[in-house]
Amino acid sequence: MAELIPDQVSKTYIIKITTVAALGGLLFGYDTAVIAGAIGFLQEKFELSPVLVGWAASSAIWGCVAGAMVAGYASDKWGRKKVLIFTALLFFISALGSAIANDLTPFVLARFIGGLGVRAASMLSPLYISEVAPAKIRGTLVSVYQLAIVLGINIIYIVNYWISGYGTADWNINYGWRYMLGSETIPAIIFFALLFTVPESPRWLLKKGKDLVARDILKKVNGKQASEIETEIKSTLNEEKGSLKELFGKRYRMALTIGVVLALFSQITGINAVIYFAPEIFKSIGIGVESALSQTILIGLINTIFTFVALGLIDNAGRRNLLLVGVSGMIVCLLGTGLCFYFEIFEGPWLLLFILGFIASFASSLGPIPWVLISEIFPTKTRGIAMSVCTLILWLGVILITQLTPVLLDQIGGAGTFFIFMVNALILLVFTWKFVPETKQKSLEEIEKGWRENDLIKMENR
Numbered sequence: 001m002a003e004l005i006p007d008q009v010s011k012t013y014i015i016k017i018t019t020v021a022a023l024g025g026l027l028f029g030y031d032t033a034v035i036a037g038a039i040g041f042l043q044e045k046f047e048l049s050p051v052l053v054g055w056a057a058s059s060a061i062w063g064c065v066a067g068a069m070v071a072g073y074a075s076d077k078w079g080r081k082k083v084l085i086f087t088a089l090l091f092f093i094s095a096l097g098s099a100i101a102n103d104l105t106p107f108v109l110a111r112f113i114g115g116l117g118v119r120a121a122s123m124l125s126p127l128y129i130s131e132v133a134p135a136k137i138r139g140t141l142v143s144v145y146q147l148a149i150v151l152g153i154n155i156i157y158i159v160n161y162w163i164s165g166y167g168t169a170d171w172n173i174n175y176g177w178r179y180m181l182g183s184e185t186i187p188a189i190i191f192f193a194l195l196f197t198v199p200e201s202p203r204w205l206l207k208k209g210k211d212l213v214a215r216d217i218l219k220k221v222n223g224k225q226a227s228e229i230e231t232e233i234k235s236t237l238n239e240e241k242g243s244l245k246e247l248f249g250k251r252y253r254m255a256l257t258i259g260v261v262l263a264l265f266s267q268i269t270g271i272n273a274v275i276y277f278a279p280e281i282f283k284s285i286g287i288g289v290e291s292a293l294s295q296t297i298l299i300g301l302i303n304t305i306f307t308f309v310a311l312g313l314i315d316n317a318g319r320r321n322l323l324l325v326g327v328s329g330m331i332v333c334l335l336g337t338g339l340c341f342y343f344e345i346f347e348g349p350w351l352l353l354f355i356l357g358f359i360a361s362f363a364s365s366l367g368p369i370p371w372v373l374i375s376e377i378f379p380t381k382t383r384g385i386a387m388s389v390c391t392l393i394l395w396l397g398v399i400l401i402t403q404l405t406p407v408l409l410d411q412i413g414g415a416g417t418f419f420i421f422m423v424n425a426l427i428l429l430v431f432t433w434k435f436v437p438e439t440k441q442k443s444l445e446e447i448e449k450g451w452r453e454n455d456l457i458k459m460e461n462r
Contacts, residue, residue, distance in 0.1 A: 014221055020198045021128045025146065025149040027091050027187055029148065032153075034180055042177055054407060060118060071083060072386075075127070088117075088192035097113065099179070119391070129141050131383075135446075153300050206230065257435070262436070264393050266370045269334070271367075298356070323436060326365020330362055333361060336357070341414030
């Protein structure tokens, strides 16, 4: 990565900014995956039906939807950094509140507050990184956000496993899940403190007329190219209306369609069915609680390894090619998983191998790439609002999967559930092949110009 950074640039400065912003992704992964270890104990503690299990698991996601447009408007008005600081506070409040809840209702309310934080982080962290990062390594740096999500998932899987093994089954039902949920206060405090050490987005500062501050940041990040990049940003800002009406207009209709489809299908192809409910899926075929939780750690490890694969390829192989290969792999593995359930092939390694293959294919493609593309393909003045629209759709997809997976597993079984995910992946593969453009190593302003000239899908490197 280092050789791609322009001359006279503080590599440490870029890495620091990216790492701090990506902690929002770590909290995203931590917050959403903590429920995987806690949900079984919660089900017994509060005597939940499959529908209420889905409600408990998806309550945070409803917070994401409720705050769907707020984060985008707030970040456009007050800045990316300030809203991220508020996000860290929401994570802390949610973790503490859900840990001390003595009934389902206060638990759901606390998780709902956490969902507001997840909502903001899922939009603002990659947006902030994309607006600060040099063009040549933007894909890699934005993908660090996805890596942070994966690391957050891994950390909480290990924490959940360690806590569940600390006490008896009764202790876990009464207290263990509280420690799992409460542990999130630690990364939330760290995120909050470190955000005060990074700058505001230079593109947002230029939009607000704070040229001197923006110029200083651009020099630190882009070196000799800072003046040219500043001129390019100002040119596009002057040409834009920056309205929601323009976002939904003809010029950016395809960009919005691509963003919405990638956001939705990144969820309804089944990733969160595995991330949230893997222990329950494994327990349903006769695997014990401890073994089921240990296998989620293996899932997290594969997720991490193949996210690094994406990091190494995304700015060279390109976004579109990785999507085509990765989604194809997901289709094969979803088919194999469905067949294992259909023919009850639970002995031997096949079911686990297909699930791990699905995770690997997702992590190297559909995991990071939607975040990268969504953060790239919209004009600067409407980028915050546009990402809010796309991530709203993403979280609606998460709700759909989280709420319905326990019901689907109960009503049509694992085979039918995974076959549905496979059909969704097939639809996404066709859409990617026909409509998704290549944007690797293009500046955000070059990408925007491509939409204005109605030929982004014909851009070079296709």
